Amino acid sequence: MAAPLGYDLTVQQLIPGYASLARLAVALLAASQRASLPGASVLVAGCGTGAELVEARSQRPDWQLRAIDPSAEMLAEAQQRLGPASEGINWQQTTVEGLEAQSCFAGALSVLVLQSLPDDGTKLAFLTALARSLEPGGQLVLVDLMAPDRSPLQAQVEAAWLGFQRASGLTADTEELEALTHGLHPIGRARLTALVNAAGFGDPARIFQALGYEGFLLQRLG
Structure with a gap:
C-alpha cells in the first residue's frame, strides 16, 4: 500500500468525491438519534490515516471516539495527523x-474497509461484529x-x-496503484443487502455514489 504520508492524496486522486467523504460520513452519523446525544461513543473502524477522526x-x-486499525503504521500516522486533538481518543491496534x-x-464509521475483505464469511463476520458493537x-x-451493474455503458x-485519475494528476507508481485497486472484493447491492440483514442491520439506504464507490447508512435492528 502507498506509504501513509501520501495515502490520502493518492486516494483523493483515485476516488471521485473522496475529499468530502469523511465530512459527509460524520455529518450523517451526527444527525442520527443516538449519536446526536452529547458525549456519544463512536467507533471508527479501520481509521487509516485519520480523515474521519479529523x-x-x-x-x-x-x-467519545474509539479508533481501531490493524496497521500500527496507519495508527501512528493518524495520531501524528491529529496532533493534540488525538488526546482523549481511545486508540487500539x-x-x-x-x-x-x-x-x-x-454509531460507527467504516470507510473503504469492507471492500478489502473476501466474501467467504469474512465480510459477514466483519459486519456482524460491527452490528454487535452498536x-x-x-x-x-x-x-x-x-461491483458494477450489468450495463452497456459500463x-x-x-x-x-481513468480520465478522472489523469485529470486529478495521479502520479502513484504501479506498485502503489496495484495495492490500492487490486486484491479487492467488491460486491453488488443485492449481496450487500443480504449480508447486512444477516449481520443484524436493516436494509441499506444509499447516501453517496461516485462511479463505482457507494456509501450506505445502516441501522442496527433490535
Missing part, C-alpha cells in the same frame, strides 16, 4: 472482530467500492474513472 473532532468534539465489543457504541438502533456509515464508466 472531521469528528471538528464537527463533534464531544464524541485491532480489528472489529478482535474488539469483541457488545452494544458499546451509538447499541440497538445505533447506525453505521459504510463506504466501499461496489465501459464508458470505467474510461471516465
